[in-house]
Amino acid sequence: MSQDLRRLERTFTIRNLCVEFKVTPRALRFYEDKGLLYPAREGMNRVYNHRDRARLQLILRGKRVGLSLSEIREILDLYDENDGGAAQMAKSLKKFRERIAALEAQREDIDGAIEQLRGGCERMERQLSEIRPDLLPQADDYDQVLRARLDGTPDAAHTA
Template sequence: MSELLAERAAWTIAELAREFGVTTRAIRFYEAEGMIAPERQGQHRLYHPRDRVRLKLILRGKRLGFTLAEIREIIDLYDREPGEAGQLDHFLEKIAERRAELEQKRRDIALTLDELAEVEGNCRRRLRELGRTDGR
């Protein structure tokens, strides 16, 4: 279905919402933020391939944990010098930063889980010392 939609010249907000599994309100929000700019025909919005690609990039960026400001910055680099190459270089820097943040969170979670296991073991051991059998 996405391949057929990608060959079209324009989409309605409902079509994009359905395709990407987001609400029309979310799409209007990205429009209000200036991240996409559909053509207006009266009360209707027509989204062209550029809008569709930008929406796809916005949603991917959100899934990867980037802020809207970071996503906007990355997307906007495409239209400035040095163009796509500069955009990709910047994106790679952001990916490295995001990966480092997630790796730190992973280490923090592992430490917290270890500490929880230790505290849990101490609690269960103390319950057994107190003669409680539900200390497992």
């Protein structure tokens, strides 16, 4: 048996995935309730395989880009159903394209927001460099931001 097959056959407990993706068990069960996941059972306990893990990744990515769980479910379902005939697939294709258009619009929004914030930053930097240059954050602070983004903070958008 090849390594690849063994990797594909590897399974995960609910805790495994919770730790890996930093979500609570409650969240995973909730996603299952809503039909976004359907792990196997071993006795009472849930057993997640690679496919389940991949779906979870898609769920979390979808959330980060602002999709609701029902929207995410739609998309996941489309991925699944695509063996069920050509008409179904054509429908999926259309939905995919709509999603792409929506995401591209959202990207533009983000770019706009970034630009706006950058403008504010520049104004403040100019002001500060005139009146209190000592308060201007130096390279240190940038490093800190970079470090935060690189290790352990994949989802900095939710300060809640």
